[in-house]
Amino acid sequence: MPSAESKNQSALVRAASGGDARAFEELFHMHHVGIFNFVLHMVGQVEPAQDLTQATFINAWRALPRLKKSEAFVPWLFRIARNLARDYIAQRKEHELAAGNIANLAALRSDPRDDPAQQTLTEEQSAAVHEAIAKLPAHHREVVLLHHIEGLPVDEVAEALGVPRGTVLSRLARAREALRRSLAPLVEEE
Amino acid sequence: MRCEDAQPLLAHLAAGALDEPLRAELERHIRQCGKCRREYRALLRVGELLERATPLAPPRDLWPEVAAQLTPHRPRRAPLVPRLALPRWALAAALAVLLALGGFGLWVGHKAAAPPIAHALDEDAPYFVRWNAEAHLASAFSDHAAWSLVLEAVPEPPRERQS
Numbered sequence: 481m482p483s484a485e486s487k488n489q490s491a492l493v494r495a496a497s498g499g500d501a502r503a504f505e506e507l508f509h510m511h512h513v514g515i516f517n518f519v520l521h522m523v524g525q526v527e528p529a530q531d532l533t534q535a536t537f538i539n540a541w542r543a544l545p546r547l548k549k550s551e552a553f554v555p556w557l558f559r560i561a562r563n564l565a566r567d568y569i570a571q572r573k574e575h576e577l578a579a580g581n582i583a584n585l586a587a588l589r590s591d592p593r594d595d596p597a598q599q600t601l602t603e604e605q606s607a608a609v610h611e612a613i614a615k616l617p618a619h620h621r622e623v624v625l626l627h628h629i630e631g632l633p634v635d636e637v638a639e640a641l642g643v644p645r646g647t648v649l650s651r652l653a654r655a656r657e658a659l660r661r662s663l664a665p666l667v668e669e670e
Numbered sequence: 671m672r673c674e675d676a677q678p679l680l681a682h683l684a685a686g687a688l689d690e691p692l693r694a695e696l697e698r699h700i701r702q703c704g705k706c707r708r709e710y711r712a713l714l715r716v717g718e719l720l721e722r723a724t725p726l727a728p729p730r731d732l733w734p735e736v737a738a739q740l741t742p743h744r745p746r747r748a749p750l751v752p753r754l755a756l757p758r759w760a761l762a763a764a765l766a767v768l769l770a771l772g773g774f775g776l777w778v779g780h781k782a783a784a785p786p787i788a789h790a791l792d793e794d795a796p797y798f799v800r801w802n803a804e805a806h807l808a809s810a811f812s813d814h815a816a817w818s819l820v821l822e823a824v825p826e827p828p829r830e831r832q833s
Contacts, residue, residue, distance in 0.1 A: 499743045508733055516728045530728050537732075538739045545743050601722050609723040628720035634686075649687035657681040659716045667715040669708060 493550035496541070508537050511554065514630045515561045521614055521621055522565040532568060536561040555640035558626060562640070605666060612662040620655035623648055671699040676706050684713040799824045
């Protein structure tokens with residue numbers, strides 16, 4: 481059964497699809513940090529990531545009337561972001577920059593999680609996690625960001641990336657192995 | 671299960687990527703093996719770290735520039751043929767019935783109205799045969815005896831035909 485939050489989101493998507501800019505603004509505030517994180521980890525630079533985040537929402541607004549299922553909004557939105565980021569990387573030939581370091585990462589403030597009960601990491605731990613994610617190969621980075629950071633279910637990650645569910649699970653396992661090595665000081669028992 | 675078989679599968683178990691019965695077998699091994707248990711816990715902790723990591727916020731407010739570009743959606747052009755509010759199966763069934771009725775109609779029509787040329791040939795055949803025999807009898811080079819036999823054999827057409 482869909483949650484109240486997803487019902488509310490579906491209602492917002494339908495309203496925005498009908499031209500309601502206020503509903504779209506709510507959707508923007510619900511998802512722009514997630515989209516920014518996703519494209520930031522793909523392109524590795526803050527300024528282009530911000531521009532790509534904006535372009536994602538502008539493209540989404542234009543294409544919304546053609547979105548058939550309002551429940552598919554989130555994976556669809558990430559798919560737009562991914563395509564834009566890939567085009568950007570192909571044009572700029574800067575994909576090497578994305579793998580390994582995010583410029584000005586330290587200058588970025590963290591966006592607190594919605595759930596106050598969730599115990600968050602310190603700034604240093606969080607930065608270490610983001611740096612470890614940035615070092616992953618692109619196809620592993622995508623699944624980690626969408627599933628673990630954005631909280632998309634495996635099926636929605638598969639939809640966003642256009643790959644089978646089994647591929648997503650396998651990439652998540654491989655990425656976890658790599659992160660376990662790079663985050664060893666944070667995950668090993670004393 | 672031995673440790674060297676279990677170790678490569680631990681990340682898959684932590685990611686929820688293993689199906690039964692392999693999962694149960696691996697879990698049984700983890701319960702018995704301290705080394706694999708420690709490794710599995712470390713892998714689970716990776717997931718916890720990822721879920722507790724705070725996302726990075728964009729430094730500037732991105733909404734105003736997005737809002738400035740939100741042009742009203744173009745109204746959809748009305749379709750030339752109004753769409754029927756029927757499910758696809760109903761449309762398919764209606765089309766099948768129409769095709770069946772059309773086919774039946776054609777068949778009945780074909781039976782009821784046989785080609786007029788066929789009727790004409792049926793009715794006029796004796797007339798043509800007699801006309802042909804009479805024409806040959808008029809010729810000096812024909813076999814008059816043979817054509818006379820034909821005229822005797824073929825009945826005379828109805829009177830109105832001759833006029």
